[in-house]
Amino acid sequence: MAIEPAPALEVTRLAFRYPDGGFELRLPSLRLARGEELLLVGRSGCGKSTLLQLIAGLADPTSGTVSVAGQDIHALRGAARDRFRGRSIGMVFQTFNLLQGFSALENIMVAMLMSDLPKADWRPRAQALLASLGIERIDAPAENLSVGQQQRVAVARALACRPALVLADEPTASLDPDNAVNAVRILREACRAQGAALLVVSHDPSLEALFPRRERLDALVAAEGARA
Amino acid sequence: MSDLTIVLRSLSVRRFSTGLVVLLVALSAGLLLAILSLRSAGERAFERGTGNAHLLVSKDGSPLASVLNGLFYANPPKAPIAYAQLAQLRGSFPWAMFVPTAIGDSYRGFPVVATTGEFFTAFQPVLGEPWVFAEGRAFERNFEVVLGASVARETGLRMGAQLVMTHGSGKSREGGDEHAHVHEEYSFTVVGILAPTGSPHDRALFSDLESSWMLHAHDRFEREGTHKTVTPSDLVEGDRVVTGVLLRLPSRDPLSAPPALVSQYDRMRRDGSITVAIPSNEVQRLFAIVKSIDVLFVAMAAATLVSSACAILLSMINSMSERRRQVAILRVLGASPARIFWLVLTESTVIGLAGAALGVAVCAVVLFAATQWLLSAHGIMIAPQLDARSAVLVAMGTTLLAGIAGIVPSALAYRTPVSRNLRPIG
Numbered sequence: 001m002a003i004e005p006a007p008a009l010e011v012t013r014l015a016f017r018y019p020d021g022g023f024e025l026r027l028p029s030l031r032l033a034r035g036e037e038l039l040l041v042g043r044s045g046c047g048k049s050t051l052l053q054l055i056a057g058l059a060d061p062t063s064g065t066v067s068v069a070g071q072d073i074h075a076l077r078g079a080a081r082d083r084f085r086g087r088s089i090g091m092v093f094q095t096f097n098l099l100q101g102f103s104a105l106e107n108i109m110v111a112m113l114m115s116d117l118p119k120a121d122w123r124p125r126a127q128a129l130l131a132s133l134g135i136e137r138i139d140a141p142a143e144n145l146s147v148g149q150q151q152r153v154a155v156a157r158a159l160a161c162r163p164a165l166v167l168a169d170e171p172t173a174s175l176d177p178d179n180a181v182n183a184v185r186i187l188r189e190a191c192r193a194q195g196a197a198l199l200v201v202s203h204d205p206s207l208e209a210l211f212p213r214r215e216r217l218d219a220l221v222a223a224e225g226a227r228a
Numbered sequence: 229m230s231d232l233t234i235v236l237r238s239l240s241v242r243r244f245s246t247g248l249v250v251l252l253v254a255l256s257a258g259l260l261l262a263i264l265s266l267r268s269a270g271e272r273a274f275e276r277g278t279g280n281a282h283l284l285v286s287k288d289g290s291p292l293a294s295v296l297n298g299l300f301y302a303n304p305p306k307a308p309i310a311y312a313q314l315a316q317l318r319g320s321f322p323w324a325m326f327v328p329t330a331i332g333d334s335y336r337g338f339p340v341v342a343t344t345g346e347f348f349t350a351f352q353p354v355l356g357e358p359w360v361f362a363e364g365r366a367f368e369r370n371f372e373v374v375l376g377a378s379v380a381r382e383t384g385l386r387m388g389a390q391l392v393m394t395h396g397s398g399k400s401r402e403g404g405d406e407h408a409h410v411h412e413e414y415s416f417t418v419v420g421i422l423a424p425t426g427s428p429h430d431r432a433l434f435s436d437l438e439s440s441w442m443l444h445a446h447d448r449f450e451r452e453g454t455h456k457t458v459t460p461s462d463l464v465e466g467d468r469v470v471t472g473v474l475l476r477l478p479s480r481d482p483l484s485a486p487p488a489l490v491s492q493y494d495r496m497r498r499d500g501s502i503t504v505a506i507p508s509n510e511v512q513r514l515f516a517i518v519k520s521i522d523v524l525f526v527a528m529a530a531a532t533l534v535s536s537a538c539a540i541l542l543s544m545i546n547s548m549s550e551r552r553r554q555v556a557i558l559r560v561l562g563a564s565p566a567r568i569f570w571l572v573l574t575e576s577t578v579i580g581l582a583g584a585a586l587g588v589a590v591c592a593v594v595l596f597a598a599t600q601w602l603l604s605a606h607g608i609m610i611a612p613q614l615d616a617r618s619a620v621l622v623a624m625g626t627t628l629l630a631g632i633a634g635i636v637p638s639a640l641a642y643r644t645p646v647s648r649n650l651r652p653i654g
Contacts (some may be wrong), residue, residue, distance in 0.1 A: 049647070056560065058646045079564035086562015097557045097650055100550075101241035109229040114562030122229060157561075 006070025008032045008165045008197030009055065014064035016047075016054055024062075025050055026221055034164065037188060037198040039207055042217035048201035051217065052167045055199070056089050057081045069164035086114040090158030090196065092187065094170040096150045098142035104130060104153045105138040111160040129156040133190060148179065155187050159194045166191050168200040177206065184210050231567075235575045238554065242547055246579065249536075249543045253583025256536040257626045258590030260529035264618040265595055267522055271515055274300075277427040278507035280352040280482070281325070282489050283475040285309070285317065285496070291505030292513060297331070298472040299507055300428045301339040304332040308469035309502070317473060317502075321492060325350040325476030330440050332471065333393040338379045340393055340433045342440030342470075348374075351474055353425040356483055363387050364420035370439045370460070374420035378430040390415045393435075395443055411443050413457065441467045533622075536583070537629040540576050544637035555641050556649035565642045572638040573631060580630020584623040588614065 009032035016025045025047040032038055042048050053059040055066050057073040065072050068088050076084050090111075098107050108126035117125070130138050133152040137145065142153060151171070158166050168187060172180035184200070184207060191198040200207070201217070208214045239246045277300055287307035288294040296302040308330075309317075318326050327350060330342040341347075348359050348366040364387050367374055375385055385391065392415050416435060424430055442458045445467045449456055456462075479486040489506070496504040515522075544551075555568050563571075592614060 053647050058560070079566060082559065082562050082564040082567075084562075085560070091560050093650060097553065097560075099237070099554060099557055101237045106229060106233070106237070110234065110558070111561045113229050113231070113234075114558070161562075 005034055006067065008034050008036065008069060009199065010065075010067040011055070012065045012067075014051075014054060014066060015062045016050060016059065017062045018050075023047070025054075027051065027064075028220070030215075030220065032165070032197045032199060035192065035195050035197055037191070037211055037213060038200070039211035039214040040199060040201045040217050040220075041205055041208060041214060042201065042203060044203050046217050047221065048203070048217055049169055052091075052169050052199075052201060055165075056091060056167060057085050083114070083116070086111065087116055087161050088164050090161070090163040090166040092151075092154050092158045092166065092168040092171050094173040096154040098150055098153055098157070100141075100143055102142055103139045104135055104142055104145060104149075104156075107142050107153055108157050108160045111157050115161040117161055126156070126160065129159060132156075132193065133186065147174070148183075151175075151183055152186060155190050159190055159196060162194060163196050166196045166198050168198065170202055170204075171200060172202065172204060172207065180204070180207070181210065231571060231574065234558075234571055235578055238551075238571075238575055239578065241550075242543075245543050245547070249539050250579055250583045250586060252539050253533075253536045253580060253626060253630065254586035254590055256529070256533040257584050257587025257622050258594060259587075260526070260533055261587060261591040261614065261618055261622045262594040262598070263525050263529050264622070265591065265615040266598060267526075268615050268618070271511075274511045274514070275508065276354045276425075277429075278355075278511055279427070279429075279474075280355045280476060281327075281474040281507055282477050282479075282485060283493060283496070284472060284505045284507050285475065286472040286503050286505075287501070288503050291503055292510045294472070294503045294505045295507045295510040296514075298329065298474075298505075301331065301341075301432055304339070305471035308471055309473070311465050311468035313501070314468075314470055314473065320496075322478065323475055324478040325474065327351050327474040328437065328470040329472045329474065330437055330470045333395050333440065333443065335379075335391055335393055335433055336383060338376070338383075338431055338433055340373075340435060340440075342435050342437045344437060347434065347474075350476065353427045353429045357425065359425075360423040362421045362423040364418070366420055367434070367436050368419075370436060370442070371414060371416045372419040372435065372439075373416040374422060374434040375418055376430040376432045376434075377422050377424035379433055380421045385418055387418055387421065389418045391418065392416070393443065395447065411446065413446065414439070414443060437468075437470065438463070441469075444469075533626060533629060537580075537633040540579050540630050541633040541636060544572070544576055544634060545640070548637065548640055551637075551641060552644050552649040555644045556646045559644075559646045560650065568644070569638045569642040572641040573634045576634025576637065577627055577631045580627040580633075581623075583630070584626040587626065588619055588623065591619070 009030065011027055011030040013029070014027040040048065050059065054061050055068070057076070060074055066074060071084060071088070073081060073084060099110060102110065105126050108129060109122050112122045112126065127138065130153070133156050135149055135152055135156070142150060145153065171187060172183050175183055188198060200211070278295070279299065284294055284298050286294040286298050286305050287309055288297055288305050297305045314328055325346065327343060327346050331339055333340040333342070345366055352358050362377065373391065379385070392410055392412055394410050416439070438460055441463050442460065445458045445463055448467065449458065477486045477488055477492060493504060493506055496502070558568060595614065
């Protein structure tokens with residue numbers, strides 16, 4: 001009997017109290033299988049970004065666990081957690097957050113530099129990723145690319161280290177509806193091609209039709225009755 | 229792709245401010261290095277000028293003035309040494325070298341040194357480096373003159389050229405010396421041109437003592453109302469004066485001072501009518517006098533270097549707002565806070581290193597220019613080379629200072645909160 005691989009993401013009884021004490025995020029459970037896609041919708045300020053930071057290990061929960069590919073990320077400390085995040089989690093942001101002054105290719109390779117990926121693989125993999133996403137001007141500074149191209153470079157960077165999980169934080173917020181649909185399609189296809197699970201958080205309900213699985217964060221946290 | 233690539237890209241994003249700071253560091257480091265190099269090179273150049281004379285006798289007011297006037301031709305010595313005293317001095321010790329000199333005439337502002345043939349055979353302008361004639365020979369007859377290398381270059385005089393001396397001071401007639409007058413009656417013929425020595429002697433002309441005495445005798449006759457062409461037979465003892473004597477004691481090692489030098493020096497100093505100087509000691513004394521000013525210059529240059537380190541600090545702190553986003557992105561990509569710290573620290577160190585490297589280049593240019601100027605204006609030749617030890621120390625110091633200046637921005641980057649600097653994200 002084959003051993004089932006650990007899920008891409010498993011959140012268990014997660015709680016986080018903001019430093020000002022005025023709001024506490026509670027999430028009883030959230031599970032994302034390998035290669036699964038999930039859209040998490042919630043209004044602005046409901047804690048979507050905080051949840052992503054907790055999953056990425058950029059913030060520590062008050063209690064509960066977050067496991068990515070079977071690893072409790074908060075059990076790791078310091079540089080070990082940073083290395084794990086770089087290797088196992090890819091992130092896409094609303095404003096793409098590409099490194100200024102770096103070419104499209106270099107933006108991908110920086111992510112690889114921070115991971116354990118063998119150095120010989122960096123350039124070929126980065127070139128292949130960019131080619132698969134239709135980026136031809138790979139040596140152009142990222143800031144000189146069009147918005148659509150920048151977004152695809154951001155997607156390529158998130159997938160650079162073959163992560164188990166890609167977190168996308170409002171990836172369509174700065175796009176018009178047509179481009180938003182296209183951007184989500186590119187993101188889903190790229191993650192699917194790389195075998196990465198995808199968790200998208202957004203306040204835009206129009207994206208719901210694009211995802212087979214979607215949840216409302218408000219409903220998830222309400223189930224625990226933890227909203228302040 | 230490496231951490232250094234990240235550092236260089238980060239610097240290139242702010243290329244204007246980075247360039248300015250690197251330039252500032254380079255100027256500071258170059259200035260400090262130039263001062264240190266010129267200091268040691270200048271000292272060496274002055275030491276070269278003292279030649280192989282163990283002692284210099286004159287009637288100047290002090291040993292230092294004696295050396296500055298008698299070997300560096302700063303001013304013509306005022307008081308002459310009488311012939312009788314010269315003869316007495318010659319017989320007082322078995323000198324290995326006894327070269328009398330009379331300085332006071334000039335040609336187009338260049339001092340004329342009247343001396344004996346021994347000046348070219350026994351006296352060395354630089355210790356261990358005898359005279360070399362680029363052209364011609366030493367004077368052998370009256371009214372022959374030998375040109376120092378700089379004199380030949382600057383006046384354009386060639387072998388066989390005729391010239392007349394200005395009597396009075398070392399200043400030219402154009403310089404306004406009211407006592408100067410030209411001995412039109414006696415023209416000198418250029419019979420030799422010396423190769424450069426890198427010493428003040430390059431800016432002098434050399435003729436025989438007897439000719440100089442005849443010029444003075446001519447003046448004496450004119451004062452007496454007699455107008456005649458003077459010959460050696462017209463000279464009286466009062467005409468036969470010199471302004472200095474270059475002395476050398478017998479020595480087994482031509483490059484070091486003999487043990488008898490100090491006792492001989494002390495013996496001669498007892499004679500209050502003359503001033504005795506050990507040229508190399510006087511040069512050291514001169515450097516000791518200017519040392520405090522010298523230290524001040526070095527301190528000012530070092531302060532400039534520290535201020536450039538402050539500029540690095542300010543520049544990096546000013547760039548923190550844009551740097552925070554970069555730091556947050558790198559953290560998301562897997563960089564640890566410690567790695568971020570070292571990346572920023574490397575950035576400031578690279579600025580220091582680039583500044584130091586550029587500073588060494590700036591220094592080389594400054595030294596070359598200074599060398600050319602000193603050589604043409606004062607006959608002091610300094611090889612256009614950096615003092616290697618100083619260069620290494622300044623480069624290391626600059627880089628270290630830059631690294632120290634980077635500690636605060638590095639610590640700020642280390643503490644940069646990630647989530648706040650990736651907004652808008654939700």
